[in-house]
Every structure is written in C-alpha cells, then in structure tokens.
Amino acid sequence: MNIHSTDVLILGGGLAGCMAAINAAEYGVKVTIVEKSHIERSGAAGTGNDHFWHYNPDIHPERGWTIPDMVRDISFEGEYGKTKAGLMDQELLEIVAEGTMEAVNNLERWGIQFKYDKIFPWNLEYDAPEGEKKYRIVPQFQSAWDTLNYDGRDIKKILAEQCNKRGVEIFNRTSATGLMKNNGTIVGATAVNMRTGEFHVFKSKAVVMATGMDQWRLFKPYSGDWFNSQSPPTITGDGEAMAIRAGAEVFVLQAGKTSNAGFQYFRNLCRSSGAATTSYPAGRYVNSEGETMIRHPAVREPLRKHRENVEASIRDGKTPFYLDMTMASEEEIAYAEWSYKNEGLCWVILEIMQDLGLDFREDAFELDLEAAGRLTGGFLALWINTDCETNLKGLYACSPVQFAGEVAAPTAVVLGWRAGEKAAEHASKNSLIEPSSAQINEEQNRVLSPIESKEGHPWQEVNKELNNIMEEYTGYVAGWSPPGNRDEISMQGLQNCVEQLEVLSSRNMKAGDPHELVRCNEVMNLIDVGLMIVKAAMNPDQYEAGNWFIGKIIDNEPVFEKRPIKIKYPPKEEA
Amino acid sequence: MPPIFTEECISCFKCAEICPCDVLRESDEGPRVAYPDECWHCGACMMDCPTNAIRLDLPLWMRPVTKRLKK
Numbered sequence: 001m002n003i004h005s006t007d008v009l010i011l012g013g014g015l016a017g018c019m020a021a022i023n024a025a026e027y028g029v030k031v032t033i034v035e036k037s038h039i040e041r042s043g044a045a046g047t048g049n050d051h052f053w054h055y056n057p058d059i060h061p062e063r064g065w066t067i068p069d070m071v072r073d074i075s076f077e078g079e080y081g082k083t084k085a086g087l088m089d090q091e092l093l094e095i096v097a098e099g100t101m102e103a104v105n106n107l108e109r110w111g112i113q114f115k116y117d118k119i120f121p122w123n124l125e126y127d128a129p130e131g132e133k134k135y136r137i138v139p140q141f142q143s144a145w146d147t148l149n150y151d152g153r154d155i156k157k158i159l160a161e162q163c164n165k166r167g168v169e170i171f172n173r174t175s176a177t178g179l180m181k182n183n184g185t186i187v188g189a190t191a192v193n194m195r196t197g198e199f200h201v202f203k204s205k206a207v208v209m210a211t212g213m214d215q216w217r218l219f220k221p222y223s224g225d226w227f228n229s230q231s232p233p234t235i236t237g238d239g240e241a242m243a244i245r246a247g248a249e250v251f252v253l254q255a256g257k258t259s260n261a262g263f264q265y266f267r268n269l270c271r272s273s274g275a276a277t278t279s280y281p282a283g284r285y286v287n288s289e290g291e292t293m294i295r296h297p298a299v300r301e302p303l304r305k306h307r308e309n310v311e312a313s314i315r316d317g318k319t320p321f322y323l324d325m326t327m328a329s330e331e332e333i334a335y336a337e338w339s340y341k342n343e344g345l346c347w348v349i350l351e352i353m354q355d356l357g358l359d360f361r362e363d364a365f366e367l368d369l370e371a372a373g374r375l376t377g378g379f380l381a382l383w384i385n386t387d388c389e390t391n392l393k394g395l396y397a398c399s400p401v402q403f404a405g406e407v408a409a410p411t412a413v414v415l416g417w418r419a420g421e422k423a424a425e426h427a428s429k430n431s432l433i434e435p436s437s438a439q440i441n442e443e444q445n446r447v448l449s450p451i452e453s454k455e456g457h458p459w460q461e462v463n464k465e466l467n468n469i470m471e472e473y474t475g476y477v478a479g480w481s482p483p484g485n486r487d488e489i490s491m492q493g494l495q496n497c498v499e500q501l502e503v504l505s506s507r508n509m510k511a512g513d514p515h516e517l518v519r520c521n522e523v524m525n526l527i528d529v530g531l532m533i534v535k536a537a538m539n540p541d542q543y544e545a546g547n548w549f550i551g552k553i554i555d556n557e558p559v560f561e562k563r564p565i566k567i568k569y570p571p572k573e574e575a
Numbered sequence: 576m577p578p579i580f581t582e583e584c585i586s587c588f589k590c591a592e593i594c595p596c597d598v599l600r601e602s603d604e605g606p607r608v609a610y611p612d613e614c615w616h617c618g619a620c621m622m623d624c625p626t627n628a629i630r631l632d633l634p635l636w637m638r639p640v641t642k643r644l645k646k
Contacts, residue, residue, distance in 0.1 A: 041593040041619040153622070173597065194597055223636045227615050232595050268636045290644040324644060348618030352633055363641040515597055515610065 014043020016416030
C-alpha cells in the first residue's frame with residue numbers, strides 16, 4: 001500500500017482536472033492529479049478540440065449581447081428548444097460565460113493559438129486594433145456568434161506542461177476507486193495503478209471530482225462496440241459511483257439521456273462532432289437524392305428549423321442522409337479540414353480518408369439516422385452549487401452544468417478552474433484528517449477482490465449482462481424525457497431489474513492483471529450507477545421541469561428529492 | 576483494428592505511455608497491442624509517434640460509408 005498526503009487531490013486529469021490543478025497550484029498548496037490514462041491525451045479533449053464558445057466583453061456588448069442574454073439563449077432557445085427549459089443551471093452557466101474570456105486568455109498565454117492573421121468571410125467581422133490578429137468566430141450552438149475555431153489539437157499537452165511547471169504531482173495510469181470519509185468530511189481517496197496493481201491511499205484536505213461527464217458501457221453500445229464512443233469509453237461513471245457510495249448528492253436523469261446526435265454524427269455515431277459542427281462552413285446535409293435538407297448543420301438554428309425537411313425526406317424514402325461538402329469552395333473545405341485536424345477523434349478521419357482514397361471534394365459521407373427522442377437510458381452527475389461544492393464537506397466537482405451537454409469544453413475549463421480555486425481555499429484553511437484504517441482495509445479488499453479471487457466472471461461478461469438489464473429497464477420506463485411525457489411504468493418490472501442488478505453486483509469477477517482489475521472496478525461502478533437510475537424511476541416523486549431531481553444514499557438506500565431550480569433569466573416572453 | 580507499427584518504429588514507447596485506453600505495452604519486439612478489443616481508434620498514438628510509424632485500420636463499423644453524389 002502506498003500512502004500519500006496532499007492538499008488538493010484531483011481525481012481525473014482531463015480538461016477540468018488539469019485546469020483545477022493549474023489554478024489550485026497558484027494558491028501555493030500541494031496539488032495531486034490521479035488520472036487513469038495519461039494527462040497528455042486523456043479525456044474528451046485528449047485528441048483535440050476545435051470549438052470553444054466564449055463571451056467577449058470587447059465584441060458582444062456592442063452587438064447587443066449581454067451575459068444574461070447568452071444564458072437565456074442557451075437555456076431556452078438552444079438547439080434542443082424548450083425541452084431543455086429548466087434542465088440547465090443558469091447560475092452555473094452564467095459563471096461559465098463569465099469565465100470564458102479569462103480561460104481563452106490563459107490558454108493563449110500558455111501557447112494555444114486562438115488569433116490569426118487571416119480570417120474568412122464566414123467568420124465574424126469585427127474591429128480589432130491595428131495590426132492585431134483576430135479570432136475566427138463562427139455561430140455554432142447559440143444564437144450569438146461566439147464560438148472560436150482554434151488550434152486545439154494539443155490542448156492537453158499544453159495543460160500537462162502547465163501542470164508540470166507548477167510542480168503538480170501527477171499519477172498517470174492510476175484509477176481512483178473510492179472516496180474516504182471521516183465524520184461527514186471527505187478526507188481523501190483510494191486508487192489503483194492500472195499497470196502494477198498497487199493500491200494507493202491519498203490523504204487530502206480537499207478533493208475535486210473531475211472524472212468526466214459520461215457513463216459509457218452502462219447501456220448497449222450503439223454500434224455493438226463499447227469502444228466506439230464519442231468520449232473515452234473508459235469514462236464509466238467512476239466519479240458518480242464513488243460519490244454515491246460516499247453519500248454525495250447526484251443529479252439524476254433516469255430516463256432519456258437521449259443521444260442528441262440524431263444525424264449530427266457519422267454512421268454508427270462515430271467520430272464525435274465530425275459531421276455537423278466540424279464541417280462548418282462547407283457542410284450540407286443532403287438526402288439520398290442529393291437534395292439539401294440543411295445548410296450549415298453546425299449552426300443551432302437550421303438543425304431545429306429544418307427538421308421538417310428531414311422528416312419529409314424520411315417520409316419520401318430518400319434515405320440515408322449524407323454530409324456533403326462537394327459543393328463547397330476549396331477555401332471552405334480547407335477550413336473544415338483544419339477543424340477536423342483539431343477536433344477530437346477527427347484528425348484520424350483525415351488520415352483514414354487518405355488511406356481509403358476518400359476526399360470531401362468528391363465524396364458524401366453517410367450520416368447516422370437516429371429517430372428523435374430515442375430513449376438511451378439514464379444519466380447522473382454530481383450536484384454542485386455555484387462554488388463547485390457538493391453536499392459533502394471537502395468534495396468539489398466540475399459537473400456539466402447540471403446536465404447541459406452542449407456547453408462542452410468551456411464548462412469543463414471554467415468550472416474546473418473554479419473548483420481548483422475553491423478547493424485550494426478550503427485546503428489552506430483546513431488540516432489533514434486521518435481516514436480510518438478499517439475504511440482503508442475494507443476499500444482495499446473491495447477494489448482488489450477481482451485480482452485476488454481464484455475464480456470469477458471476466459469483466460466483459462458482467463458488463464454485457466449489465467447492458468441487458470439496463471435495456472430491460474428502459475423497456476419498463478416507456479416514454480421519454482422531458483418529464484411529463486412518461487407513460488405508465490411497470491413497477492414490478494423495475495423491481496425485477498433492481499433484483500437482477502443486486503445479484504449481478506454480488507457475482508465475483510476475475511481479473512487476470514491490473515488492467516483487467518480496473519475494468520472490473522469500472523463495471524462495479526456502472527452497476528452502482530445503474531441501481532441509482534433504476535431506483536430513481538421507482539420513486540413516487542419524479543423528475544419534472546423546474547426541479548432538480550437529486551438522489552443520495554442514506555443508510556444504504558437511495559433517497560430522492562425534488563429541488564426547485566431558480567430561473568434567474570426566464571424566457572423573454574415570460575419576464 | 577488496433578494500431579499497426581511499421582519499420583519506422585524506434586521503440587520509444589511514447590504510444591504506450593499516452594494511449595487513453597491503456598491498450599499498448601512495451602516488449603522486446605516493440606510496442607505490443609495487449610488489449611486489441613479495447614482500442615478506441617482515437618489516433619493519439621499516431622499523433623504522438625515521433626517517426627510516424629503507426630497506422631490505424633478502422634474496424635468496419637467505424638469506417639466512413641461514402642457515395643459519389645456529384646454527377
């Protein structure tokens with residue numbers, strides 16, 4: 001067993017975790033990152049990011065955009081329409097908007113290029129001081145033109161360098177396994193090395209949960225392959241499971257983390273946002289007759305406004321659909337290719353296209369045709385307040401603005417930064433508290449049991465059966481979020497799922513090596529996440545618009561409550 | 576399918592160091608794909624290989640399906 005002490009312990013070294021570490025280190029406290037892969041290429045931005053929305057005080061106010069306008073726009077009029085009303089925490093979103101300019105300035109100072117000599121006709125025209133380079137701004141998710149296209153392919157390497165410069169202690173290949181608690185306060189975490197199998201105990205004055213915003217492998221994979229996912233397939237709700245076990249509050253969306261992809265992605269939901277946002281401005285969505293259904297699919301409005309074109313094409317049998325750049329100018333295609341080079345998972349598309357002899361100038365790319373409102377299951381996130389605090393003293397998190405997936409990189413960057421600051425402040429005012437050795441031993445036994453057991457099921461077998469149970473669960477929760485659209489559910493069916501999950505969690509797994517050990521722990525975490533989601537669906541109180549639906553474990557059973565959302569900026573017609 | 580290593584490989588093992596899914600290991604014969612079913616095909620290894628010695632061969636379900644719509 002390896003025992004360490006630190007001031008601020010950051011679990012997860014993606015965008016949020018690295019920003020938290022860099023900021024915390026500025027406060028003169030000792031900072032430690034625990035990352036299950038390697039911080040240079042970890043997380044959803046591991047292989048890059050090409051789009052970052054921001055609020056720019058030198059550009060937006062003179063165009064009539066205030067931060068409240070932007071918050072209102074994202075909350076109520078964004079891509080998903082009023083169905084998202086109330087699903088976004090506007091106070092957190094406001095904090096994100098307020099923090100984006102500072103984030104861009106920091107990233108630029110650290111070596112990431114955001115400004116260019118040349119901007120293009122499809123970029124926002126604005127006045128910059130004489131001789132100064134300009135941002136390449138495009139419209140993307142919001143009505144305001146606020147998205148920066150930039151050279152973000154190696155953003156993680158830049159952040160890793162900044163962590164190293166500040167003396168942040170980094171444990172790569174080390175997967176966090178559990179939070180340690182003493183008298184209601186979080187006092188650290190345990191972890192296991194994925195290569196050596198060594199068990200680690202990190203005592204810490206503050207902990208930041210930055211483990212990523214997905215629970216991959218909980219439900220059946222869309223294309224039959226767990227390892228084909230939009231963000232790392234190793235983001236398996238570890239943070240949420242650790243938090244649940246420690247008694248933290250989690251925001252529960254129990255039915256309907258509908259894949260918002262629709263036809264934003266290539267066939268089989270591949271390659272992140274390559275199809276839509278990254279093809280701007282060259283892209284068109286065309287039907288099988290080559291008729292343009294949506295021009296500029298990246299831009300918020302067309303996707304929502306031209307849905308009827310899409311539906312007409314489906315009715316008329318003009319499927320499948322394609323991303324077509326063949327009608328674009330050379331300059332537009334070159335810009336899209338520059339975006340692909342920088343966006344996560346997309347650089348590889350360019351390489352593969354070379355190998356397969358494909359070219360955006362000649363070929364149209366088949367899109368995924370996903371029915372709107374397809375129920376894909378449930379989702380959890382650690383609930384946080386505007387100081388990134390969870391309900392557990394000493395535990396901070398950088399959750400995705402209480403489920404608002406479209407806000408992406410800026411959310412991780414700004415809330416990570418903020419969580420780092422708050423955690424550092426907490427650490428400077430508090431002392432280390434010892435975890436109990438009983439707790440450590442219990443945790444060590446739990447985590448290492450698959451490698452210590454003589455026999456058991458391989459992780460893949462348990463994972464598949466988990467997928468089957470969760471599929472059965474979605475069948476019992478007919479209907480779809482938004483709330484109120486849910487049809488009658490089968491309580492008996494849900495209870496059946498709970499029982500199956502409990503039996504599944506009692507089955508021993510066998511790991512042949514430390515890598516498989518971590519996979520086994522991921523599956524254990526996913527089962528805990530699944531139980532929370534299914535039990536939430538059995539609760540008499542359900543998720544409804546205008547309320548957060550929060551769950552936490554009390555005396556080994558989850559307890560749920562509805563917590564009213566404060567709408568700081570209601571839609572204009574209601575104001 | 577998992578990464579293919581060409582003759583350009585100098586066994587620096589940067590790929591194994593940074594692979595997001597922990598799929599690669601060092602060996603005397605160069606980088607070894609220890610967990611072929613778990614490759615995400617993200618391309619991080621290709622990006623960071625100092626000698627461009629890696630190619631990815633996407634599994635069939637990840638490959639773009641294309642059509643020449645232009646007349």
